[in-house]
Amino acid sequence: MSVLEIRDLHVTVETDEGTTPILNGVTLTIRTGETHAIMGPNGSGKSTLAYTIAGHPKYTVTQGSITFDGEDVLAMTVDERARAGLFLAMQYPVEIPGVTVTNFLRTAKTAIDGEAPSIRTWTKDVKSAMKNLRMDSKFAARNVNEGFSGGEKKRHEILQLELLKPRIAVLDETDSGLDVDALKIVSEGVNRAKEETGLGVLLITHYTRILKYIKPDHVHVLVNGRVAEEGGPELADRLESEGYDRFLEPVADAD
Numbered sequence: 001m002s003v004l005e006i007r008d009l010h011v012t013v014e015t016d017e018g019t020t021p022i023l024n025g026v027t028l029t030i031r032t033g034e035t036h037a038i039m040g041p042n043g044s045g046k047s048t049l050a051y052t053i054a055g056h057p058k059y060t061v062t063q064g065s066i067t068f069d070g071e072d073v074l075a076m077t078v079d080e081r082a083r084a085g086l087f088l089a090m091q092y093p094v095e096i097p098g099v100t101v102t103n104f105l106r107t108a109k110t111a112i113d114g115e116a117p118s119i120r121t122w123t124k125d126v127k128s129a130m131k132n133l134r135m136d137s138k139f140a141a142r143n144v145n146e147g148f149s150g151g152e153k154k155r156h157e158i159l160q161l162e163l164l165k166p167r168i169a170v171l172d173e174t175d176s177g178l179d180v181d182a183l184k185i186v187s188e189g190v191n192r193a194k195e196e197t198g199l200g201v202l203l204i205t206h207y208t209r210i211l212k213y214i215k216p217d218h219v220h221v222l223v224n225g226r227v228a229e230e231g232g233p234e235l236a237d238r239l240e241s242e243g244y245d246r247f248l249e250p251v252a253d254a255d
């Protein structure tokens, strides 16, 4: 079992107005085999948490810690974090002009494993993962995310998940913009990784819809850069019916 521990995490970002605090003391523990949903209104800091775990240089940790099996994640480069088994599926996957899906995946796999995968098994693995995700084989020759539809971008993120076999995956709104069929396919991919490798999942979502397919063990509500409430799956059901209103600033009565 592996453990990702986030303790009292404070994160700022530099904006035109100066240094802006975004996360104000987030504490979370995610073990392999567990699925945690992070829910919350827009702008509450969900993507900031995801990027900070992955090591995006734009975000500065001013207090607190992130450790993975006791190792200081914040002292690791982005590559070292990936090699340690941390994976981020981005909310807005970026285009990589001139790099095909095939080459991208093979380079990533080689970097993570420390050696190139054998051609024969790798080709077979890529084919079967693409088939699982109902991706046309022509996809492999296209440049990463260039001209991909929203759903294709999300499937490509899960394709990486299937092939790179991380221990803990942060999925940042992998459900947004997906129709029901694509949502099911993507969820099946995540559930396969959970079953086959005991993946730990930090599932960031604004909506409860994906939680019908990927069942969370724990639900955390992030509001204003803090965990405002935690619970089991029943908390997600409550958010579904009540929304986030009760977590937001009370509005004065208009009477």
Ligand code: ADP
Residues within 6 Å of the ligand: 013, 014, 015, 022, 040, 041, 042, 043, 044, 045, 046, 047, 048, 049, 058
């Ligand atoms: P969420 O993913 O929950 O919608 P984000 O983490 O994307 O929230 O954003 C939280 C807050 O931090 C927002 O007010 C957003 O505008 C601000 N923020 C996040 N990243 C940046 C950035 N790179 N530059 C400036 N502001 C940012």
Ligand code: MG
Residues within 6 Å of the ligand: 042, 043
């Ligand atoms: Mg958002």
Ligand code: MG
Residues within 6 Å of the ligand: 046, 047, 048, 091, 172, 173
């Ligand atoms: Mg976000």
